[in-house]
Amino acid sequence: MGSIVDAANKEVNGTASEKRPAVIFVLGGPGSGKGTQCAYIVEYFGYTHLSAGDLLRAEIKSGSENGTMIQNMIKEGKIVPSEVTIKLLQKAIQENGNDKFLIDGFPRNEENRAAFEKVTGIEPKFVLFFDCPEEEMERRLLGRNQGREDDNIETIRKRFKVFLESSLPVIQYYEAKGKVRKIHAAKPIEDVLQEVKAVFSPEAEKVEA
C-alpha cells in the first residue's frame, strides 16, 4: 500500500516512488556504439532499451505536430527541448511492464538532466559512458548506412561539437557523484561487450546497490 508521500509524488510526477523503475543512462559521443551494446544488455540482462533518438525519429514518422520541429533539430544536430523528449520517455516507460530501463542518448544536456529528475523523481543507478575518439566515431557513422539524415559529415561535425559542449558536462556531473562506469569503446564489438558485461555482473551490481 502506498504512503501519502507516495500518493503526493504520484500526483506531482506521475510515478509513485515505490514503483519508480531502475534507470541506467547510456551516454557517449555519436557513433560510440551505444545502440549496439544496448541490444546485448537487453539480451543478457533483461533491461528494456529506450533510445531517445529513436523515440524522436518515431515521433517524426507518426505525423505529430512537433514532427517538423524535431526533424529540423535533428538535421542540425541540435538538442530538442526536454519537455518533448521527456514526455516520450515517460510514455514509453509507463507503457512497458519492465522495471529496469537503459535510457540511451539522454540526458544530452543540463536542461535534459535537471528536467528529467524534477519531472520523474528518478535518479539513475549509474551512467554507462562509451568513451571513443572522434576519428573512430566519424568512421563508424559514415559507414552506418541506416539512412539517417544526420549521418553526413556536415551534421556529424555539429553533433560532435554539441557532444563536447553540452553532453560531456552531464557526464562530468555524474562523475563527481561517483556514478560513471566508463567503457573503452574504440575496440571491436566483442571486446567492448566484455567490458560492458563486467559492469552488469552480479558482483558489480551488488556494489551499485
Ligand SMILES: Nc1ncnc2c1ncn2[C@@H]1O[C@H](COP(=O)(O)OP(=O)(O)OP(=O)(O)O)[C@@H](O)[C@H]1O
Ligand atoms: N565496437 C565497434 N567497432 C566497430 N563498429 C562498431 C562498434 N560498435 C558499433 N559499431 C558500428 O558503428 C555504427 C554506430 O554504432 P551505434 O549505432 O551503436 O552507435 P550510437 O552510439 O548508438 O550512435 P548514435 O549516437 O548516432 O545513435 C554502427 O554501424 C555499428 O554497427
Ligand SMILES: Nc1ccn([C@@H]2O[C@H](COP(=O)(O)O)[C@@H](O)[C@H]2O)c(=O)n1
Ligand atoms: N536527448 C536527446 C537525444 C537525441 N536528440 C536528437 O536526436 C539526434 C539523434 O540522437 P541519437 O542518440 O540517435 O544519435 C540528436 O543529434 C539530437 O538532434 C535530442 O534532441 N535529445
Ligand SMILES: [Mg+2]
Ligand atoms: Mg544510437
